[in-house]
Amino acid sequence: MIDCALPDQSDHVSCSLPSALFLNEVAVADPEGRSVVMVVEDEESYQDALNIGLTVEGFVVVAASTITQAREVMSNFKPDLVLLDVMLPDGSGIDYCREIYDTSRIPVIMVSARTSEVDVVLGLEIGAADYVTKPYRLRELVARMRAVLRRPVTNTDDEIITFGDLRIDFIRRTVTRRGIEIELSRKEFDLLALFASRLGQVVTREVCLDTLWWGLELSDTRTLDTHVKRLRQKIEDDPGNPGHLITIRGVGFRLDA
Numbered sequence: 001m002i003d004c005a006l007p008d009q010s011d012h013v014s015c016s017l018p019s020a021l022f023l024n025e026v027a028v029a030d031p032e033g034r035s036v037v038m039v040v041e042d043e044e045s046y047q048d049a050l051n052i053g054l055t056v057e058g059f060v061v062v063a064a065s066t067i068t069q070a071r072e073v074m075s076n077f078k079p080d081l082v083l084l085d086v087m088l089p090d091g092s093g094i095d096y097c098r099e100i101y102d103t104s105r106i107p108v109i110m111v112s113a114r115t116s117e118v119d120v121v122l123g124l125e126i127g128a129a130d131y132v133t134k135p136y137r138l139r140e141l142v143a144r145m146r147a148v149l150r151r152p153v154t155n156t157d158d159e160i161i162t163f164g165d166l167r168i169d170f171i172r173r174t175v176t177r178r179g180i181e182i183e184l185s186r187k188e189f190d191l192l193a194l195f196a197s198r199l200g201q202v203v204t205r206e207v208c209l210d211t212l213w214w215g216l217e218l219s220d221t222r223t224l225d226t227h228v229k230r231l232r233q234k235i236e237d238d239p240g241n242p243g244h245l246i247t248i249r250g251v252g253f254r255l256d257a
Ligand code: CA
Pocket: 011, 012, 041, 042, 043, 085, 086, 087, 088
Protein backbone atom coordinates (compact mmCIF):
# COMPACT_ATOMS: atom_id res chain seq x y z
CA MET A 1 0.00 0.00 0.00
CA ILE A 2 1.35 3.35 -1.04
CA ASP A 3 0.85 5.96 1.60
CA CYS A 4 2.10 9.19 0.16
CA ALA A 5 1.07 12.41 1.80
CA LEU A 6 -0.50 14.47 -0.96
CA PRO A 7 0.72 18.03 -1.33
CA ASP A 8 -0.84 20.83 0.62
CA GLN A 9 -1.55 23.50 -1.95
CA SER A 10 -4.22 26.11 -2.03
CA ASP A 11 -6.71 25.99 -4.84
CA HIS A 12 -5.80 27.83 -7.99
CA VAL A 13 -7.53 28.31 -11.27
CA SER A 14 -5.08 27.11 -13.86
CA CYS A 15 -6.01 24.24 -16.11
CA SER A 16 -3.10 22.39 -17.67
CA LEU A 17 -4.39 18.83 -17.89
CA PRO A 18 -5.43 17.27 -21.17
CA SER A 19 -9.10 16.48 -21.53
CA ALA A 20 -10.26 13.41 -19.63
CA LEU A 21 -7.22 11.19 -19.49
CA PHE A 22 -7.93 7.56 -20.35
CA LEU A 23 -11.43 8.46 -21.47
CA ASN A 24 -11.15 6.61 -24.76
CA GLU A 25 -9.75 3.54 -23.07
CA VAL A 26 -12.64 3.14 -20.66
CA ALA A 27 -15.73 3.36 -22.79
CA VAL A 28 -17.54 0.73 -20.76
CA ALA A 29 -17.29 -0.66 -17.26
CA ASP A 30 -13.93 -2.25 -16.58
CA PRO A 31 -14.01 -5.90 -17.78
CA GLU A 32 -11.88 -6.98 -14.84
CA GLY A 33 -14.47 -5.67 -12.45
CA ARG A 34 -12.33 -2.90 -11.01
CA SER A 35 -14.16 0.13 -9.72
CA VAL A 36 -13.97 3.11 -12.03
CA VAL A 37 -13.40 6.41 -10.26
CA MET A 38 -13.66 9.79 -11.96
CA VAL A 39 -11.21 12.22 -10.37
CA VAL A 40 -12.28 15.84 -10.92
CA GLU A 41 -9.26 17.86 -9.84
CA ASP A 42 -7.51 20.85 -11.40
CA GLU A 43 -4.29 20.70 -9.38
CA GLU A 44 -1.83 18.72 -11.43
CA SER A 45 0.15 17.51 -8.44
CA TYR A 46 -2.96 15.96 -6.89
CA GLN A 47 -4.19 14.57 -10.19
CA ASP A 48 -0.83 12.90 -10.89
CA ALA A 49 -0.56 11.45 -7.39
CA LEU A 50 -4.13 10.12 -7.55
CA ASN A 51 -3.71 8.65 -11.04
CA ILE A 52 -0.74 6.65 -9.84
CA GLY A 53 -1.84 5.90 -6.29
CA LEU A 54 -5.40 4.85 -7.08
CA THR A 55 -4.31 2.72 -10.03
CA VAL A 56 -1.87 0.89 -7.74
CA GLU A 57 -4.79 0.39 -5.34
CA GLY A 58 -6.75 -1.36 -8.08
CA PHE A 59 -9.02 1.41 -9.34
CA VAL A 60 -9.48 2.52 -12.91
CA VAL A 61 -8.94 6.28 -12.88
CA VAL A 62 -10.63 8.66 -15.31
CA ALA A 63 -9.39 12.21 -14.94
CA ALA A 64 -11.10 15.54 -15.53
CA SER A 65 -9.73 18.92 -14.54
CA THR A 66 -12.87 20.99 -15.08
CA ILE A 67 -16.61 20.55 -14.62
CA THR A 68 -17.00 20.76 -18.38
CA GLN A 69 -14.65 17.81 -18.84
CA ALA A 70 -16.40 15.92 -16.06
CA ARG A 71 -19.77 16.36 -17.81
CA GLU A 72 -18.15 15.07 -21.01
CA VAL A 73 -16.93 11.98 -19.15
CA MET A 74 -20.34 11.42 -17.58
CA SER A 75 -22.08 11.65 -20.94
CA ASN A 76 -19.98 8.72 -22.18
CA PHE A 77 -20.22 6.32 -19.27
CA LYS A 78 -21.02 6.14 -15.61
CA PRO A 79 -18.14 5.80 -13.14
CA ASP A 80 -18.74 3.89 -9.91
CA LEU A 81 -17.56 6.80 -7.81
CA VAL A 82 -16.64 10.47 -8.27
CA LEU A 83 -13.87 12.22 -6.37
CA LEU A 84 -14.76 15.88 -6.69
CA ASP A 85 -12.66 18.93 -5.80
CA VAL A 86 -14.68 21.86 -4.47
CA MET A 87 -12.75 24.68 -6.15
CA LEU A 88 -12.62 24.14 -9.91
CA PRO A 89 -11.67 26.56 -12.71
CA ASP A 90 -15.14 26.69 -14.23
CA GLY A 91 -17.37 26.44 -11.19
CA SER A 92 -18.13 25.08 -7.78
CA GLY A 93 -17.76 21.39 -7.01
CA ILE A 94 -20.65 21.77 -4.58
CA ASP A 95 -22.96 22.81 -7.41
CA TYR A 96 -21.67 20.04 -9.64
CA CYS A 97 -22.16 17.50 -6.85
CA ARG A 98 -25.79 18.58 -6.65
CA GLU A 99 -26.06 18.14 -10.42
CA ILE A 100 -24.63 14.61 -10.27
CA TYR A 101 -26.88 13.72 -7.38
CA ASP A 102 -29.97 15.05 -9.14
CA THR A 103 -29.34 13.11 -12.33
CA SER A 104 -27.67 9.86 -11.25
CA ARG A 105 -27.07 7.50 -8.37
CA ILE A 106 -23.29 7.76 -8.47
CA PRO A 107 -21.73 8.45 -5.06
CA VAL A 108 -19.53 11.53 -4.75
CA ILE A 109 -16.68 12.14 -2.31
CA MET A 110 -16.02 15.86 -1.97
CA VAL A 111 -12.42 17.06 -1.67
CA SER A 112 -11.66 20.47 -0.29
CA ALA A 113 -8.90 22.61 1.14
CA ARG A 114 -11.48 24.03 3.48
CA THR A 115 -11.90 22.45 6.86
CA SER A 116 -14.76 24.37 8.37
CA GLU A 117 -17.64 22.37 9.80
CA VAL A 118 -20.06 24.39 7.68
CA ASP A 119 -18.49 23.09 4.47
CA VAL A 120 -18.62 19.52 5.73
CA VAL A 121 -22.29 19.82 6.59
CA LEU A 122 -23.08 21.55 3.29
CA GLY A 123 -21.22 18.90 1.31
CA LEU A 124 -23.08 16.08 3.02
CA GLU A 125 -26.45 17.84 2.93
CA ILE A 126 -26.34 18.22 -0.86
CA GLY A 127 -25.81 14.51 -1.24
CA ALA A 128 -22.07 13.89 -1.09
CA ALA A 129 -21.34 10.40 0.23
CA ASP A 130 -18.29 11.55 2.15
CA TYR A 131 -15.86 14.41 2.49
CA VAL A 132 -12.07 14.70 2.76
CA THR A 133 -9.96 17.80 3.27
CA LYS A 134 -6.57 18.55 1.79
CA PRO A 135 -3.95 17.53 2.57
CA TYR A 136 -5.12 13.95 2.98
CA ARG A 137 -3.29 10.66 2.96
CA LEU A 138 -3.91 8.22 0.15
CA ARG A 139 -4.50 5.41 2.65
CA GLU A 140 -7.31 7.37 4.30
CA LEU A 141 -8.84 8.34 0.98
CA VAL A 142 -8.82 4.75 -0.32
CA ALA A 143 -10.41 3.49 2.91
CA ARG A 144 -13.20 6.03 2.51
CA MET A 145 -13.66 5.20 -1.17
CA ARG A 146 -13.97 1.50 -0.40
CA ALA A 147 -16.41 2.23 2.43
CA VAL A 148 -18.59 4.28 0.09
CA LEU A 149 -18.51 1.59 -2.60
CA ARG A 150 -19.61 -1.02 -0.02
CA ARG A 151 -22.71 0.93 0.97
CA PRO A 152 -26.07 -0.46 0.00
CA VAL A 153 -27.38 0.88 -3.27
CA THR A 154 -30.24 3.25 -2.63
CA ASN A 155 -32.12 2.66 -5.83
CA THR A 156 -33.15 -0.12 -8.16
CA ASP A 157 -32.28 -0.43 -11.82
CA ASP A 158 -35.84 0.60 -12.61
CA GLU A 159 -36.37 4.20 -13.48
CA ILE A 160 -39.95 4.15 -12.27
CA ILE A 161 -41.70 2.01 -9.68
CA THR A 162 -45.47 1.99 -9.37
CA PHE A 163 -47.35 0.36 -6.53
CA GLY A 164 -50.67 1.00 -4.86
CA ASP A 165 -51.50 4.62 -5.69
CA LEU A 166 -47.83 5.68 -5.64
CA ARG A 167 -45.46 6.24 -8.53
CA ILE A 168 -41.77 6.86 -7.85
CA ASP A 169 -39.59 8.31 -10.62
CA PHE A 170 -35.96 7.74 -9.64
CA ILE A 171 -34.52 9.81 -12.46
CA ARG A 172 -36.65 12.90 -11.92
CA ARG A 173 -36.70 12.19 -8.17
CA THR A 174 -40.43 12.75 -7.99
CA VAL A 175 -43.25 10.89 -6.28
CA THR A 176 -46.87 11.11 -7.31
CA ARG A 177 -49.87 9.81 -5.43
CA ARG A 178 -53.05 9.34 -7.42
CA GLY A 179 -51.41 11.43 -10.11
CA ILE A 180 -50.62 14.35 -7.84
CA GLU A 181 -46.98 15.15 -7.09
CA ILE A 182 -46.01 14.90 -3.43
CA GLU A 183 -43.46 17.32 -2.04
CA LEU A 184 -40.70 15.30 -0.38
CA SER A 185 -37.49 16.56 1.15
CA ARG A 186 -34.25 15.10 -0.19
CA LYS A 187 -33.95 12.78 2.78
CA GLU A 188 -37.59 11.72 2.60
CA PHE A 189 -37.17 10.84 -1.07
CA ASP A 190 -33.95 8.92 -0.39
CA LEU A 191 -35.64 6.99 2.39
CA LEU A 192 -38.65 6.11 0.23
CA ALA A 193 -36.31 5.15 -2.62
CA LEU A 194 -34.38 2.87 -0.29
CA PHE A 195 -37.56 1.13 0.87
CA ALA A 196 -38.94 0.94 -2.68
CA SER A 197 -35.73 -0.66 -3.94
CA ARG A 198 -36.46 -3.50 -1.50
CA LEU A 199 -40.20 -3.63 -1.84
CA GLY A 200 -41.67 -6.26 0.49
CA GLN A 201 -38.34 -6.79 2.25
CA VAL A 202 -37.32 -5.61 5.70
CA VAL A 203 -34.80 -2.78 5.68
CA THR A 204 -33.00 -2.58 9.01
CA ARG A 205 -32.55 0.64 10.94
CA GLU A 206 -28.78 0.21 10.53
CA VAL A 207 -29.07 0.10 6.73
CA CYS A 208 -31.31 3.18 6.79
CA LEU A 209 -28.79 5.09 8.89
CA ASP A 210 -25.79 3.88 6.87
CA THR A 211 -27.41 4.73 3.56
CA LEU A 212 -28.94 8.08 4.42
CA TRP A 213 -26.62 9.40 7.04
CA TRP A 214 -23.48 7.62 5.81
CA GLY A 215 -22.94 5.87 9.12
CA LEU A 216 -22.25 9.16 10.85
CA GLU A 217 -22.55 8.89 14.59
CA LEU A 218 -26.09 9.86 15.28
CA SER A 219 -26.54 10.31 18.98
CA ASP A 220 -30.26 10.36 18.45
CA THR A 221 -31.64 7.80 15.98
CA ARG A 222 -35.07 9.31 16.50
CA THR A 223 -34.11 11.39 13.45
CA LEU A 224 -34.88 8.29 11.39
CA ASP A 225 -38.25 7.84 13.09
CA THR A 226 -39.08 11.48 12.46
CA HIS A 227 -38.39 11.02 8.74
CA VAL A 228 -40.46 7.83 8.62
CA LYS A 229 -43.32 9.61 10.37
CA ARG A 230 -43.22 12.51 7.89
CA LEU A 231 -43.08 10.09 4.99
CA ARG A 232 -46.17 8.27 6.30
CA GLN A 233 -48.05 11.54 6.56
CA LYS A 234 -47.39 12.07 2.87
CA ILE A 235 -47.94 8.60 1.40
CA GLU A 236 -50.43 6.89 3.72
CA ASP A 237 -54.23 7.23 3.83
CA ASP A 238 -54.09 6.69 7.58
CA PRO A 239 -50.57 7.55 8.82
CA GLY A 240 -51.38 6.19 12.28
CA ASN A 241 -52.30 2.83 10.79
CA PRO A 242 -49.99 2.55 7.79
CA GLY A 243 -50.82 0.24 4.91
CA HIS A 244 -47.56 0.67 2.99
CA LEU A 245 -44.72 1.62 5.30
CA ILE A 246 -44.75 -0.93 8.10
CA THR A 247 -42.61 -0.82 11.26
CA ILE A 248 -40.94 -4.10 12.12
CA ARG A 249 -40.46 -3.62 15.82
CA GLY A 250 -36.83 -3.73 16.94
CA VAL A 251 -35.59 -4.37 13.40
CA GLY A 252 -36.56 -1.74 10.89
CA PHE A 253 -39.18 -1.09 8.26
CA ARG A 254 -40.84 -2.73 5.29
CA LEU A 255 -42.56 -1.10 2.35
CA ASP A 256 -45.52 -3.13 1.10
CA ALA A 257 -47.19 -2.63 -2.25
CA1 CA B 1 -9.05 23.00 -7.01
